[in-house]
Amino acid sequence: MFKATVVASKLREELAHYLELVQKNEALQIIHRGSPIRVLITQEHYLDLLSRLSIYEKAKNEKVSPSLSAKEIEARILKKLKKISEEELSDDRNRMGRKRTKPA
Numbered sequence: 001m002f003k004a005t006v007v008a009s010k011l012r013e014e015l016a017h018y019l020e021l022v023q024k025n026e027a028l029q030i031i032h033r034g035s036p037i038r039v040l041i042t043q044e045h046y047l048d049l050l051s052r053l054s055i056y057e058k059a060k061n062e063k064v065s066p067s068l069s070a071k072e073i074e075a076r077i078l079k080k081l082k083k084i085s086e087e088e089l090s091d092d093r094n095r096m097g098r099k100r101t102k103p104a
Helices: 008-013 015-021 043-056 070-095
Strands: 002-007 027-031 038-040
Touching: 002 008, 002 015, 008 015, 008 027
Parallel strands: 002 027
Antiparallel strands: 027 038
């Protein structure tokens, strides 16, 4: 899990060495007297962990849209297309017989 565990004072002395140890999915555990234990990881590893966590967690007020089957999506699209084509036909009928007015 951790590549190494180091005391904070030792980390300050050999910072370059310990930063080199932290690569890809490897982590460094830092212990400091009177403080909570800290962990040093790469940004790439941190973002990977966050993305994995977000798959399983959701906020309390977050709404999840229901998953629809392909047939249901197709039916919705066909219904919308039919409605659009009917509106276009009704608009054309209202324009019939009207003369265009020339702009002044």
